[in-house]
Structures are given as structure tokens and as C-alpha cells.
Amino acid sequence: MRLLHTMLRVGNLQRSIDFYTNVLGMQLLRTSDNPEYKYKLAFLGYGRNPEHAELELTYNYGVESYEMGTAYGHIAVGVDDAKKACDAARTAGGAVTREAGPVKGGSTVIAFLADPDGYKVELIERPEQSSGLHKKEETA
Numbered sequence: 001m002r003l004l005h006t007m008l009r010v011g012n013l014q015r016s017i018d019f020y021t022n023v024l025g026m027q028l029l030r031t032s033d034n035p036e037y038k039y040k041l042a043f044l045g046y047g048r049n050p051e052h053a054e055l056e057l058t059y060n061y062g063v064e065s066y067e068m069g070t071a072y073g074h075i076a077v078g079v080d081d082a083k084k085a086c087d088a089a090r091t092a093g094g095a096v097t098r099e100a101g102p103v104k105g106g107s108t109v110i111a112f113l114a115d116p117d118g119y120k121v122e123l124i125e126r127p128e129q130s131s132g133l134h135k136k137e138e139t140a
């Protein structure tokens with residue numbers, strides 16, 4: 001098996017496409033429209049399945065917002081420099097909700113953005129080289 005995508009329901013498809021491309025540097029991979037069932041899809045990412053997991057954005061005709069609830073956490077994006085990524089995000093109109101800094105209880109530098117619908121996006125600095133998100137992290 002392999003992880004293919006994560007789906008988020010959004011209130012304005014182009015607004016979200018603009019965010020994930022202009023602010024987070026993703027590619028718009030494909031879109032589709034399903035008039036029978038009244039929804040549109042956009043797939044974005046840093047590459048295509050199966051090598052890269054993708055983000056699936058779903059727009060339901062006429063639905064401009066959703067209750068975020070308390071269950072959703074975040075999607076995470078690896079970056080070379082979290083502070084620079086936050087500065088670039090701000091310049092591109094993105095909202096930084098947690099400035100770059102070590103994760104609580106660890107040394108890996110993280111930051112958080114909010115996308116146009118309020119979904120949180122975690123930026124993790126050089127996850128491949130990080131000494132661990134938490135002091136007592138153990139590889140399973």
C-alpha cells in the first residue's frame with residue numbers, strides 16, 4: 001500500500017489553489033468537475049503519485065465554509081528554512097500562526113501557517129536531518 005492523498009474541503013477552489021501554489025510552492029497537478037454531484041476537485045503537490053503524496057481539494061458547489069471542528073490537526077510540509085518560509089508566506093499573503101522555533105520539548109524547528117479556510121499547515125525545517133521532534137523520540 002502507499003499513501004496517495006489527503007482531502008480537504010474548501011470554500012473557494014481558486015483561492016486555495018492560489019495559496020498552495022503561490023505561498024507553498026506546490027504544483028497544480030490536475031482538476032476535475034463533477035456537475036452531476038456538484039463538486040470540483042483540484043490535486044496539488046510537489047510531485048505526482050506514486051512518488052509523492054498529493055493534496056486533494058474538494059469544492060462543493062455553493063458551500064463557502066465549513067465547521068473546522070476540533071479533530072483536524074495539520075498537514076506538514078518540509079522546508080529548508082522555516083523562518084524564510086514564513087517570511088515568504090507573509091509576503092505572498094499567507095497567515096503565520098506560529099513563528100519558526102524549536103518544537104516544544106525538542107530541537108526541530110517548526111512553524112505553522114493557516115490556509116484560506118483556516119486549515120493549519122506545519123512547516124518542518126529539514127526533517128531529514130532533524131535530531132528529532134522530541135528529546136526521547138524512538139524509531140519504531
Ligand SMILES: C[C@@H](O)C(=O)SC[C@H](NC(=O)CC[C@H](N)C(=O)O)C(=O)NCC(=O)O
Pocket residue numbers: 007009037039041056058060
Ligand atoms: C478522486 C478521489 O480521490 C475522490 O476522493 S472523489 C470521491 C468522491 N468525492 C466527492 O463526492 C466529493 C464531494 C462530496 N460532497 C464531499 O464533500 O465529500 C466521493 O466521496 N464519492 C463517494 C462515493 O461513494 O463515490
Ligand code: NI
Pocket residue numbers: 005007056
Ligand atoms: Ni480522494
